Amino acid sequence: MAHTLLNRHVLVLDAGYQPVNIVSARRAMVLICRGRAVPVEESEDIIHSPGAVWRLPRIIRLFIAIASRVYRAVRVQLNRRNVFARDHYTCQYCGSREGPFTIDHVVPRSRRTADHPEGGTTSWENCVTCCAACNHRKGSHLLHEAGMHLLKQPTEPRWLPPIIFRRYLGNGADESWQTYLYI
Numbered sequence: 334m335a336h337t338l339l340n341r342h343v344l345v346l347d348a349g350y351q352p353v354n355i356v357s358a359r360r361a362m363v364l365i366c367r368g369r370a371v372p373v374e375e376s377e378d379i380i381h382s383p384g385a386v387w388r389l390p391r392i393i394r395l396f397i398a399i400a401s402r403v404y405r406a407v408r409v410q411l412n413r414r415n416v417f418a419r420d421h422y423t424c425q426y427c428g429s430r431e432g433p434f435t436i437d438h439v440v441p442r443s444r445r446t447a448d449h450p451e452g453g454t455t456s457w458e459n460c461v462t463c464c465a466a467c468n469h470r471k472g473s474h475l476l477h478e479a480g481m482h483l484l485k486q487p488t489e490p491r492w493l494p495p496i497i498f499r500r501y502l503g504n505g506a507d508e509s510w511q512t513y514l515y516i
């Protein structure tokens with residue numbers, strides 16, 4: 334029983350209450366015992382150790398501010414879901430929030446330009462969220478040929494905490510984490 338409890342996920346915040354990691358409850362207890370962190374939210378579950386009784390933490394907070402360092406170090410994976418998230422599920426040409434969306438290569442893969450001598454690349458800078466209507470209109474044209482404009486220049490996201498933590502949010506996510514993961 335205690336063994337299972339100690340494997341539970343615990344959200345780690347930094348000193349500024351920014352989410353920086355998810356660790357096992359066992360690791361969280363070690364951080365608390367070493368004076369590196371304090372519990373922010375505890376569960377009803379109790380852990381017994383020789384000479385002590387602990388409430389299992391759900392969220393702990395470190396005493397140092399490391400969020401910006403962590404976010405800089407994490408490269409957000411380039412995939413459809415993350416491009417949509419970066420663009421806030423908004424077509425980057427007409428601003429429509431009506432899906433379904435596709436990924437549009439700003440410089441089409443089949444076109445060669447000075448910036449894309451091998452054809453449009455699949456990169457953060459060349460992929461944007463696009464609605465079906467704009468996708469149809471743009472086809473394999475360059476922007477100026479289609480008379481279209483980007484709402485903003487696409488760039489690689491440097492820190493997207495909700496994306497970093499999303500894989501933990503489906504199964505086994507503690508609802509007390511919501512406050513810190515959806516800002």
Ligand SMILES: [Zn+2]
Pocket residue numbers: 424425426427428429463464465466467468
């Ligand atoms: Zn559109």
